[in-house]
Structure formats: C-alpha cells, structure tokens
Amino acid sequence: MTNKRFFLEHKAALYSIISLFLRVFTGPLSIFFITTKLTLDNQAVYYTFISIAAIQWVFELGISTSLVQVIAGSTENNKKRAYIKFACLFYSGVIIPLFLCMFLYANWTFDNINNGSWFYPWLLYSLFVSLNVSVNVFYIIEEGDLNINKVYKIRLITGGIYSFSLLLALFLGFGLYSLCISQIFMYISSIYFFRKKIRYVFCDIWKEKSEPILYSVKSILRFQIKISLVWIFGYLYWNFYSIYFYKYVSVDFSALFGASNAVVSSIAIAMTSWTQTKRSIFSKMISNNRYHESWLAFRKTIIFASIGYISLALLFVLIVNYIPVSYSERFFSANIMTSLILMRFIILYHELILIYLRAFQDEPLYKETLLNYIVTPIFVIIAALFISDFYIFWVSFIIQLLFLYLYIKNGYLFFKSKSKSKSKSKSNVYR
Template sequence: MKRIKKYLANFGLNEAVFYTVLGRLLQGVGGLLIVLMVSQFLSKQEQGYYYTFSSILAIQIFFELGLSGIIVQFAAHEMAHIKIDYDAASFLGNEKNLSRLSSLLKFTLKWFSYMSLILIIILIIAGFIFFGYFGEKSSGINWKSPWVIVSVSTSFSLIVNAILSFLEGIGKIKDVAKLRLFQIVTQLIVLALCFVLGMKLFAFPIANLLALLVSFLCIIFSAKLQLLKKLWEIPTIYKVNYKKEIFPLQWKISLSWISGYFIYQIFNPLIFIFEGSVAAGRMGMTLAVINGILLVSLSWINTRIPVFSNLIAKNEYSQLDKLFNRTVLQSTIISILGICIFIIGFFYLQYFNIEYYRRFLPLPLIIILSLGYVINQVISSLAIYLRSHKKEPLLVYSVVSAILICSSTFFMGKYFGIDGIVDGFTIIIAIICLPWSLHIFFNKKKEWHSK
C-alpha cells in the first residue's frame, strides 16, 4: 500500500488530487451514463433543449465575475502566515493576516448572496425570451417549469461554490474535494432516478438542486462551519480592500471569464438558432464527453492553485516552476489518453452501427474539436499559473480571442453549419491563441520573477 501511495504521489496524485480526480472520474463515467440515458429517455429535440440549458446557464459567469478563483488565491496568500488549531477550532497567526482573512470571508458571503438574487431573476427572464422565440413551438416540449427550477438551483450554487472556494483557499482542499465528490454522486443518482421515472427535462434541474442542498447541509453540520464562525468573529481591523486589491484584478479576470463564455458556451445557442434543437443536441452531447474528460485532467492543475499561491507568497519560484511543469505534463497526458479512449469508443459504435453514435457529431469533427479543446487546456493551465500571482496579464488576449471565435462561430455557423464552427474554432485556438498565450506566459514569468 505504501509503494502504491508513493507511486501515485510521484505522479502528482496526493489525497486532494485523488478525491478530486475520483470525483471527476465519477462525473466522467456518470456523464457517459447520462449520455446513454439522454439518448434513451429524451427525444432528439429534448436533447437539444437539455444541452442548450447548460450553455445559457453559463451566463452565471457574468455574475460570478471570476471572484471564486480570486477568493482561493487571496485566502491562500493570507494563510501562508496563518495556522489552524484544529483542537480549538481556531486560527493562529498575527492580527493583520487574521483580520484580513476574516474580512475576506464576510465580503465573499455578502457579494455572492446579492449576486444570487439578481441572477435568478435574469436567468428566468433570459430563458423565457430565448426558448420562447427560437424554440420549436409545435414540438410540445415542456421546458418552462424545468427552466425555472434550474435557474433557482444555478443561483443557489453561487453561494455554495463561494463557500467551497474559501475553504479551498484556507487549505481545506481535501475536505472540499470529498464534499464535491459526494455532491457529484448525489447528483448522478438522483438524475438517473429522475430519468427512469420519466421526468424528462425535469431530471437535471431536480438533481442539481438536491445535490446542492446536500452539499450545503454537509457544510452546516460539520466542523468546517465552526471554523468559519470563529473566523467571522475576528474583528476586521485590517481589511482586504475591494476597490484597491480585488477590483483591479477582478475586472480583468471577469472580462477574461466573460470572454470564455463567448468562446466555449456560444456554440449550442447559435446552433439551436441556425440548425434547430437536434443539431444543438449533437454538439452538446459531444462537448459533454470532451468536457468530462478535461474536467478529470484539469484536476491536477486546479487542486494545485492554493499551493502555487503559497509558493508565490514565499517567493519560492524555483519550486513553483518545477511543480507547475510536472503538473502540466501529467494533466496533458491524462487528457490525451481520455480523448483517445473517446474516439476509439465512438469508432466502435459507428463500426457496429449502434444507434447511439448518431447522437454525436461525425468522427472527423470529434477529432478536430477534441484537438482544439486539448490545446485550450494547456492555455488554461498557463492562465492559472499567471493568475496565481494575483495578476491578470491575459485581458487583451482573452477579449480578442473571444471576438475572433465568437465572430467565427456566428459567420461560419450561418454559412457552413457545424463543420464551419468546429473548423473555425480549432484553427483560431491552434494558430492564434496558443502562440500568443505562450508568449505572454514566458515574458511575464521572466518579468515577475526577476524582481
């Protein structure tokens, strides 16, 4: 057992990564089961609504505004000078760092509480306008009630995810990974049960809402709540100044995140408009598998964010680069292996003429789209490294990339359909985005670490 643990540790698989990866694997395997259930229990039109739901729900990015990642980084920087006394369920450190950490917690909960209330109103209105105007009115699909429920759960998720991000920032990475794992299992079980019971488009909204409630209750009835209470009670003599510290970073990251929406979430809504719900469903199902694979591989990077931030706070750049380079290599290998398995599995379905393959994009498009997403994973890893410095040097890059890809998706989709959308996306990612992001990465790293 010790040898196994040592071998896994050499590949970057510590406990936090293990639970995160296990959760992503369950999410990936569960995602494949969901793909099968969607094919089995939903019509092709309903499949289009199902996956377009997710793309429109992603407008929560406009309300989250990159703050969850900033919370992790800021909390981790303060925790570099703070220790947790688990016996007394309290924090030990100098007054300034403790006070700033307490102020960050209070700001986090207030911000996301307000944003969740605004989000639920915007989502409901946006969904009714979009599906009411572009949806097939003769299809008889009941989408209104499911949309309301999923809007509520998405808004509630802002608060839950904010708490989890803060806990990650103070070093509770393993505990958060376990909780997210439990949330994923709950969601998959409830989703499968809802599908079997014939709840159609209600399945995802109900499963998502119940999984979030379970996660929230797990936080409430755990020792983590006592830690947060202790931290809340610390007087905030020294505060994290939102205008001077968070906002200068947040507005840049938020523009990058919003740009990300127009890069990766605009596919399904535009396909829904140009080619209808069936075509949107094929793109949605293909992306569901690809994103599931990348969720697993990115776990290696995402679980290292607090560690990166700690090393940066201590100016230990040599150790930082060594850890980052190894982690990126591991993450990329996992993503490539996962994509290869997906392609082989699709080829098997197509070769034996198993009907499920018709719910996906054609094989050539799957290969091209997968290439673009794997390249983008590398770019995302570079962005995580740079943003761990509490800086955002990718603002112009993100905005320009979003404009290029969004324009390409619109015009190529309008005149060449899904083939044009996929080709345009991958060409821009490979020829423009990758070289540009690498240039920024190496220049900024040299600039920041030479001071």
C-alpha cells in the first residue's frame, strides 16, 4: 500500500492523531498559564466552570450517538431526512433551557463568592456553550453520511482555533473570560465551515418529503431511552468530583484536582476520540453482518488507546517531577496522581466498550453503567468523609475494576447473542 493510499483510507484517524498531539501540547501549556496567571481560588473557579458547563450532556441526552448510528445504518433517504429534521428541532429547542439551567446551577455553586467576579465571565461562557451545542446537528449529518474525514478535519481545525484562542486569552491576562473567548471563536469557526450545510439543511431538507418525524423518533426510542439515562446519570459520575470538592472538601483541593484531572482526562479523551472516528464504520460493518471484521477493527483501537494512554500518562508524571516546585505544587502529589491515572485508565476501557456496543444501535450495558454512575459517587463521598483524601481515587479505582469485569463479561455475551441470531437468520434464508 502506497503512502498516499494509506493516508486516503485513514484520514479521519490521522486527523484524530493530530488532534491528540494538539491536545497533548496545548493542554499542559494552558495549565501552565492557568497556574501562573490565576490565583489558586480562581483556578478552582475556572475548572468548576467547565464541570458546570458539562451539564450540556444531560440536555444533549446522547441524541448525537443514536442519530449517527441510525443514519449511518439507514439506506432509505426518507428516513435519513426525518432523522435530520428531528435533530434540527431538538438542538434548536435545547439552547434556551440549557442556558437557564447553567445560570441557576452556577448561582448555587458560587454562592460563597461575595464579590460576584464570576458572574459576567460565566454569563458569556454559558451562552456560547449553549450555542456550540446546537452546532452538533451538522456533525451528526456529516458523520451519519459517512463523511468521517470531513467531520474530523473540521473538529481538528475548530479544536485548534479553540485551543489557540484560549492560550492567547490566558497569556494576555483575560482570566476567567478566557473560556468564553475560546467558545466564541470555536462557534464562529464552526459556523463558517458548516455554512453550506446550514443552507442545505434549512433550504432543501425541509422542502423535501420524508418519513413522519414522530415515526422516526419512535423507531429509536428504545435505544434512546437507555442512552439518555446513561447520559443523565453520567453527568453526576463525570463532574461530581469537581463540584463536590469545591463545595464540601476545600477550594484548594478542588483547584489541584482540576489541574491534575485536566491533563489526565485530555489524554483519555484523545484516546476515545480515536475510537470515535471508527463508530460509523463499526455501524456499517455490523449492519452488513460483518461482525468478526468489526470486532477485529475494534481490537486494534483498544491496543492503540492503551499504549497511547500509558505512554502519555508516564510522560506527564515525569514532567511534573522535573518542573519547578512553584508549578508542580498546583498538581496532586505523586501518590494521589498515581491513583487518579489508574482510575482513569480503567474508565477508558469502559468508554471504549460502550462506544463499540452502541454500533449495534443499542445500549446493552445501560443497567451496569447506571449502577456504576450511582455507586461510585456514594463511595467517593464516604471515602472523603470518613477515610482520607489520599484514598478517594483508590476507592474509585477498585470500583471501576469490578465494573470492568461486568462490562467485559456482559458485553461479550451480548456480542455472542447478536452474532448467533444473525447466523441463524442466514441459515433460515438459505433453507
């Protein structure tokens, strides 16, 4: 295979790798500016901003995941147009409720700050977070049509613009306003890249006949209810730490967690992004009954993600040990950092398994996932109250290991049942 052919066949994955290196480079750099340009209190507020804004996933309800799978697996244009219309209605309607919810949530979280220094930065930040959520509809359309290269090229460029504008704003001393500045630049660049698709959707799609929108909603309802529950409780699971630490442990501990978790999570997210580039391909393979082929493709992503995560996490630990104390003291100590890295590594495996199984247009492990999302925060609170801050992430690590066993076992049983049912239906056809 020539280099040119390899590049053409793996463009999306290569864009994802470039995004990975961009994240690895800009992540620590942004943290450097955060820890040097902001006070420890504002560092805590900065990362709490991000955790509050993540409630967008509750409002998003995993709709994007469901729609990408069903659009990619659909061969009828009438159905595709119905799904697109539903996506447009949903994302247009979610902007105002999301903005209002984030505003009230922030008021409750920051009620201990008397000077109101957080208010205007948060107002702008939450507004453009809400607007950027609405842009997801165009990513869904492109990825559902298997334009994966275009999707990840745009994600790469807009992500680069976001990172550069964030770094520049932090460097110039805009403080908490830096987050809203980066969201504004990302929104403007996204609108620019999707300008033709916007005209196509609102000028052409709505004029063309399609299957009734209500029918398209009903066809994905079973899958959507499961994934929505996972998304709603997932907010508690993913962002519980920052909010709980800020409100009930200490502002300083919250600041240290924010900086440490930002690096570790950015590495893990970069690894899941690699798998995300393959999800519509998995869906297409599975819809064509190429189960074994889809499994082999997924196994390769697991190997890459594991090697990438371990390598970059070790590099991060090494860097923290050799940087000046004035910078390194803004992160967790080595012992707590180790438990955080190991915990996030196990969670990475959870995420990869769920991404692959969703390609079957189902959420087979939603019960296990919901239980995990409820049990983990409870045990973390117990550890924080009655044991020690040192053991918080070790407790979570042990819980995640137990759930990983359930994910692997039940995920394998689901895969086996699906492949068997398809092979039986094939044999009946031949008879």
